[in-house]
Amino acid sequence: MPQPVSTTTKNVVQVRHLAKSYGDNIVLRDVSLAVPEGSVTAMIGPSGAGKSTVLRCMNLLEKPDSGEIEIDGHTINAGRKIAPKNLAALRRSAGMVFQHFNLFPHMTVLRNVSLPQERVLGRSKEEANTKSMELLARMGLADKADCYPARCSGGQQQRIAIARALALGPRVMLFDEPTSALDPEVGVEVLEVMKELASEGMTMVVVTHEMSFAANVSNELVVMADGGIIESGDPHQIMSDPQHERTRRFLRAVLER
Numbered sequence: 001m002p003q004p005v006s007t008t009t010k011n012v013v014q015v016r017h018l019a020k021s022y023g024d025n026i027v028l029r030d031v032s033l034a035v036p037e038g039s040v041t042a043m044i045g046p047s048g049a050g051k052s053t054v055l056r057c058m059n060l061l062e063k064p065d066s067g068e069i070e071i072d073g074h075t076i077n078a079g080r081k082i083a084p085k086n087l088a089a090l091r092r093s094a095g096m097v098f099q100h101f102n103l104f105p106h107m108t109v110l111r112n113v114s115l116p117q118e119r120v121l122g123r124s125k126e127e128a129n130t131k132s133m134e135l136l137a138r139m140g141l142a143d144k145a146d147c148y149p150a151r152c153s154g155g156q157q158q159r160i161a162i163a164r165a166l167a168l169g170p171r172v173m174l175f176d177e178p179t180s181a182l183d184p185e186v187g188v189e190v191l192e193v194m195k196e197l198a199s200e201g202m203t204m205v206v207v208t209h210e211m212s213f214a215a216n217v218s219n220e221l222v223v224m225a226d227g228g229i230i231e232s233g234d235p236h237q238i239m240s241d242p243q244h245e246r247t248r249r250f251l252r253a254v255l256e257r
């Protein structure tokens with residue numbers, strides 16, 4: 001069941017009839033969803049359901065086989081050639097945070113946050129550094145600016161990755177299991193930052209196994225299984241009264257863990 005399209009709030013992201021296969025493996029079949037401005041959408045579901053692939057198609061880290069993706073008014077149609085200008089605009093609009101941080105190990109923390117601003121936005125080094133320091137301070141990491149990522153904890157590295165994504169002024173933040181590689185107590189630091197962003201009205205799509213985040217922070221829950229959305233809507237409603245047998249099985253398995 002696709003997520004209902006809000007008629008009152010602007011949708012920052014629209015995914016229409018997305019399909020993707022790897023060889024014979026059909027990973028996504030006809031996925032459609034809308035992400036209203038200021039909403040937090042959590043995507044849950046069993047391993048291999050296709051959650052990360054949806055996210056990676058949204059900013060074209062993966063090329064969809066068919067369907068359409070619209071982010072902040074920039075539309076990419078899988079069947080047509082992508083204009084480089086459109087691709088760059090779409091990538092700027094969607095900030096991505098990965099499970100394994102993906103920081104440059106040979107650059108300082110400050111350089112990790114500044115370089116994309118210089119490359120993507122054309123900011124001067126001075127401007128980029130000022131913006132980076134502001135964001136690092138906000139993450140409680142100003143004192144790490146001159147360190148290399150390896151000298152930072154996993155939770156710190158993930159907050160640096162969030163600062164790097166925010167520095168480009170995205171319209172939507174895409175999080176792909178941002179706490180899965182972290183110890184639970186360190187993951188909490190990252191979840192706190194995400195909660196704060198949500199409370200400030202940042203539009204977010206979060207693939208997660210953190211059921212408490214999905215229940216308490218998100219306002220839209222999307223349940224995926226076998227390459228499709230099987231259920232979506234109010235998180236509390238779905239968690240207390242799942243309509244689909246696959247959702248019931250998944251939630252039971254998560255709660256028994």
Ligand SMILES: Nc1ncnc2c1ncn2[C@@H]1O[C@H](COP(=O)(O)OP(=O)(O)OP(=O)(O)O)[C@@H](O)[C@H]1O
Pocket residue numbers: 022025027045046047048049050051052053054
């Ligand atoms: N680059 C790739 N090449 C080939 N197969 C891939 C690739 N990326 C993903 N897949 C396959 O696509 C399917 C969906 O993977 P995906 O990572 O999107 O699932 P997921 O729901 O995010 O799972 P998990 O919760 O385990 O991360 C899996 O069968 C996976 O093996």
